[in-house]
């Protein structure tokens with residue numbers, strides 16, 4: 001059996017199977033996208049579906065450092081929304 005690839009969350013620094021993390025990726029020359037389907041070709045960074053990880057990454061600019069470019073505000077909003085949706089789903 002093949003081991004699932006693991007990635008490290010830039011918020012808490014814990015490794016988790018790639019599919020359990022959100023992927024944020026570079027896109028084009030300057031863009032950053034929330035790569036929901038993990039299909040983007042660019043450099044990727046990962047975050048848990050956890051509010052505290054998103055906040056830590058934001059405060060420490062971990063995503064910016066990992067991607068080497070600024071992360072626009074709408075991306076943060078998308079990430080926060082995705083965490084909320086995932087949390088709501090877990091609590092159902």
Ligand SMILES: [Zn+2]
Pocket residue numbers: 009010011012013014047048050053
């Ligand atoms: Zn995390």
